[in-house]
Amino acid sequence: MNNLKLEKVSGAARAGVLKTRRGEIKTPVFMPVATRGAIKGGVSFEEMENLGAQIVLGNTYHLFLRPGDELIQKNFGDLHTFMHWNKSILTDSGGFQVFSIKNKKITDDGVFFNSHIDGKRFFLDAEKSIQIQLNLGADILMVFDECPPSKIANPTGLSSEKLERKLFFKVLRAVEKTTDWARKSKDHFEKSFASKISPKERPQLFGIIQGGCFSELRQKSLKEITAMDFDGFALGGLAVGESAIEMYKVLDEMCPMMPEEKPRYLMGVGTPENLIEAVSRGIDMFDCVLPARNARHGTIYTWTGKIRIANARYKEDKKVLNEACGCVVCADKKLSRAYLHHLFTVGEDLAKKYLTIHNLYFYQDLMRTMRAKILTNEFENWKDEVIKKLSV
Ligand SMILES: [Zn+2]
CATH class of the missing domain: 3.20.20.105 (Queuine tRNA-ribosyltransferase-like)
Incomplete structure (x- = not known):
């Protein structure tokens, strides 16, 4: 078949x-x-x-x-x-x-x-x-x-x-x-x-x-x-x-x-x-299991590299996790890094849920983007550029 x-x-x-x-x-x-x-x-x-x-x-x-x-x-x-x-x-x-x-x-x-x-x-x-x-x-x-x-x-x-x-x-x-x-x-x-x-x-x-x-x-x-x-x-x-x-x-x-x-x-x-x-x-x-496991441990994927949400630098950060992300947490609810940092540091279950949704969306978005770049024959050029940004 x-x-x-x-x-x-x-x-x-x-x-x-x-x-x-x-x-x-x-x-x-x-x-x-x-x-x-x-x-x-x-x-x-x-x-x-x-x-x-x-x-x-x-x-x-x-x-x-x-x-x-x-x-x-x-x-x-x-x-x-x-x-x-x-x-x-x-x-x-x-x-x-x-x-x-x-x-x-x-x-x-x-x-x-x-x-x-x-x-x-x-x-x-x-x-x-x-x-x-x-x-x-x-x-x-x-x-x-x-x-x-x-x-x-x-x-x-x-x-x-x-x-x-x-x-x-x-x-x-x-x-x-x-x-x-x-x-x-x-x-x-x-x-x-x-x-x-x-x-x-x-x-x-x-x-x-x-x-x-x-x-x-x-x-x-x-x-x-x-x-x-x-x-x-x-x-x-x-x-x-x-x-x-x-x-x-x-x-x-x-x-x-x-x-x-x-x-x-x-x-x-x-x-x-x-x-x-x-x-x-x-x-x-x-x-x-990596995107979900990392989310539960506070490591977040973005198109410009990883974020560790427990870091004190996010305590008053009003930005969303990733401006370029279309997930419910970033695009619909527009939740701030400061709020997610707070939920994560006090150990709220909701932090795990929101961060997992974001990371799993990021992986789906990554696959969709790769597919689009293959279909338009731009994959190789895109690959070199994006890998540089992701490995920050
Ligand atoms: Zn997101």
């Missing part, structure tokens, strides 16, 4: 329309993260829609533990109805969260882990992960993968060469498992829909390419994953501790080799600068 219609390519940057069974998504797109069925910071889905969000991400691991995918399916049909969001939902596979748990046992088939809530032991594998995502009614599902760390501990003082070799084999095993689990994920996914449903009405399944920062392993993973006919392809295992330069190197190498007609998703990235650099290399989709 051809789910991505490319409208314009400027350099390597792409503007297109991604079709899911819930409607059209203009790309490049940023997907805010609704971890446990809500955007952190107290922002409602109605407000999310008003600030331009086209698709949100739900976390399989969290929703499986609480309230449970089966509870949602049995009583409400899907996550959309449960949380009252009618646009598309992408669910992760739960792999990333499960692999970051300390107390776990990885086997060839899957992962045994203890819930972070009550310590109860669970097992997650490819089939189970896909089934949870199907129960949640996701429009885009992700295969179950192993996300290896970018660095490993060195308690015995190995030489840097030996340490690198040890990491290489760890990442190689993760690549092999990811390919095996991708096949199992796809089998289970396809079995669920066997001839019952047309491709337009069924959800989509994306494959994930792993391989850390090792060129050889990235290429191996890309070859094996793209050989399977997924609806889209994601780059996983980035933004896990490597430098931005290392990440861009992986993108430089991978993007030209990824299928042109399929959506490309860079998982868990990143800062506004990261998004611009990745779009310029040909990425279409992103998700990240």
Whole structure:
């Protein structure tokens, strides 16, 4: 099924329309993260829609533990109805969260882990992960993968060469498992829909390419994953501790080799600068907790760099957060930095909400602007100028 219609390519940057069974998504797109069925910071889905969000991400691991995918399916049909969001939902596979748990046992088939809530032991594998995502009614599902760390501990003082070799084999095993689990994920996914449903009405399944920062392993993973006919392809295992330069190197190498007609998703990235650099290399989709998390900690994004709202310099500042911003906080309510500084420093919940709305709007605005610049072929010139201003 051809789910991505490319409208314009400027350099390597792409503007297109991604079709899911819930409607059209203009790309490049940023997907805010609704971890446990809500955007952190107290922002409602109605407000999310008003600030331009086209698709949100739900976390399989969290929703499986609480309230449970089966509870949602049995009583409400899907996550959309449960949380009252009618646009598309992408669910992760739960792999990333499960692999970051300390107390776990990885086997060839899957992962045994203890819930972070009550310590109860669970097992997650490819089939189970896909089934949870199907129960949640996701429009885009992700295969179950192993996300290896970018660095490993060195308690015995190995030489840097030996340490690198040890990491290489760890990442190689993760690549092999990811390919095996991708096949199992796809089998289970396809079995669920066997001839019952047309491709337009069924959800989509994306494959994930792993391989850390090792060129050889990235290429191996890309070859094996793209050989399977997924609806889209994601780059996983980035933004896990490597430098931005290392990440861009992986993108430089991978993007030209990824299928042109399929959506490309860079998982868990990143800062506004990261998004611009990745779009310029040909990425279409992103998700990240950063704009909402930073808002809750008082770091605000503007078109002229970051603001730390707790700073005393804003105590009597009558200006809005960002003159160029069209969000409810800046453009409609015209709330001053002084008021937001006050709410933030006294710890009012409203500060978190307003600052989250502003940051999420900024990310949507950034994507809309990139898309417009690609469509008019001005992306490259715009990129150099705006990155200079943003990195203040
Ligand atoms: Zn704003």
